[in-house]
Amino acid sequence: MKSLFNYIKEVVYAFVSLAKGLLLTLRYFVTIRKVNITEEYPNNRTTTISVKERFYGEVVLPHDENNEHKCTACTLCQIACPNNSIQIISKQIETEDGKKKRVLDKWVYHLDSCTLCYQCIDACPQDAIEMKNSFELSVYDRTKLIYQLNRPGSKLKEKPTVKEQQS
Amino acid sequence: MISMIEFTDITAWIHSLLLSVMTPTWTYIVELALSGVTALVVLLVCVIIMVYMERKVAGFMQLRWGPNRVGPYGIFQVIADVIKLLLKESFSPNRADKVMFNIAPALALCVSLMALAPISWAPGLTMWDTNIGILFITAISSMGVIGILMAGWSSNNKYSLIGAMRSGAQIVSYELSAGLSIVTAVALAGTLSTTGIIQSQADGWWILKGQIPAIIAFLIYVIASTAECNRAPFDLAEAESELTAGYHTEYAGMQFGIFYLNEYINMAIVSIIASTLFLGGWMPFHLPFDYPVVHTFNYIMDFIPTWMWFFGKMFLIIFFMMWFRWTFPRLRIDQLLKLEWKYLLPISIVNLLFAAVIIVLHWHL
Amino acid sequence: MNASTVIFYVLGSLVLVFGAMTVFSRRIFRAAVYLLFSLISVAGIYLLWGMDFIAALQIIIYVGGIVVLIIFSIFLTQRSGEKLPPPIQKRLVWSGILAVSGLGLTSWIVYNYLFSASTLPIVEPTVHNIGEQMLSYSKYGYVFPFEVINILLLAALVGSIVIAMKKKETKTTDETTHITK
Incomplete structure (x- = not known):
């Protein structure tokens, strides 16, 4: 008798648990306009599209409003790069007080061979480069994937002197 | 009933029109062909709607939009798919049994279409109004497994063979509980003819009049027929994670398309039978009580045309089957057989006994 | 025609x-x-x-x-x-002769038997009538064959369950021996 009771209990419990699942999907079905998670990508590229900050899209060299970057052309990123995607071309210039100084000429970035491994950014002592979450990077020709990251006419951002820091 | 154009008027008009231009024999032949083609076209339109509906339902239940690129709301997606299937090459594997391989899809389709004959579409609109209608459909659906077995065997592929075996075991075992629930409804109605069963529900559907046994039989029939159609959660026959695509692994192009079509035709037929047996087919929703309010309600219900009731109920049950498919995970083969032999079959036998008691004591309304 | x-x-x-x-x-x-x-x-x-x-x-x-x-x-x-092997000639001849003689015997009986039309009233094959005939114990009722077939099928069912039934004791011993190996 007890086994029969257990049998019936099992059947009823099975129906209850199935009904729970069914009600969940029915709720999704009815309220699809609110709960829908589809990104309608080409339609919403100018409006609601959102890519997470942590997405690795490409390496960028940020410039501030004075067209200054923080790269000192130390080539640590170039050494850290496992597949030679970075080429730092530097040049010698003379400063006002007559000293010779090595500055960045071209920061060449080969996106076609970059695996977005983040090692260059970890290696950079100046935090000059960072990863951006851009994703519309496809082009029709492979040669177009070679970028120069420093803008024309940009220069190294001068470090604030101790005096300036105190004030 | 309100005065409106009935389907019987249309058929009578066509009959007299044909008789005026040709001999009775030719009229008979033309009417046979005409009714067959009409039923086929109606069914194909239903299948197109069902494929679109399945994708939309699947999408909505998985928090997606479903197809929305081809045409407004993606309504032309199915047509694009059909064109793609038609343009693809159908080929048979080298070491397959070629004759069987090519016959199998056609046989499967023929068997499903044969079940259309005794279906009552509307008052007076039945292709073959026989007194064994439901029994004939049961017989035909027990033949449906042959096409699958042939396809699985002749492909000369172990996935196909295992899929066909599973499908066969599943269909043969779930036939029992589906049959017993059909018997429950037949015992309530007292006839095997589809028209007779629908007419017996003129004062209320069996799911309302037949007390608890009718409800249990309806649930068991829906579960068992989902299994007979090889649909999820009972789609072990084509479990893609284990068997690639089951019995139709080797099929391409329109031969695969026929199996696909066959699945949806089976679904449509199963839902038509469920609605005929338990939800009154084309019969409007009537309440079996004798109050003035109820009479008014029944009268208002008569204003909704019968074809709307028929297809409404059909698509309601199809929606249930889709709902199951996109909610439940797939069963293992031992769970599948356990469900049938340890739960559905004993419950439906006991249920049939209860139904017999209720019928003998006239407790049904 | x-x-x-x-x-x-x-x-x-x-x-x-x-x-x-x-x-x-x-x-x-x-x-x-x-x-x-x-x-x-x-x-x-x-x-x-x-x-x-x-x-x-x-x-x-x-x-x-x-x-x-x-x-x-x-x-x-x-x-x-695979294709079955072709049958042995000697067996082919003998089975052919037996089959033809069986066919001859059957057709001889069929041709010599006078088939008389049944005088019983025709019963409409509705569910109601079939059920009544099946369980009727009057003349031309089928209750006896029906019950005999019932018992036969029940015996077959019970027999198949007995064949398929697992013996619990032997199974556990099998498992333990397997583990100890």
């Missing part, structure tokens, strides 16, 4: 042709499928004679039950996809 005669001859020849192909085919799966077509044609003849109920039962029992069971057992046999 009207349409029903034509249909009868078509169905009859289908029965015979597929029956012969069942016997003569050397691929066992194809033989099963030919048997299926032969049985469906028999159901077609029943339909032609207006015996819808018998036709439906023919399809349910023979096509849906027996042929599916045969196909299942073919699936489970080894190397069933």
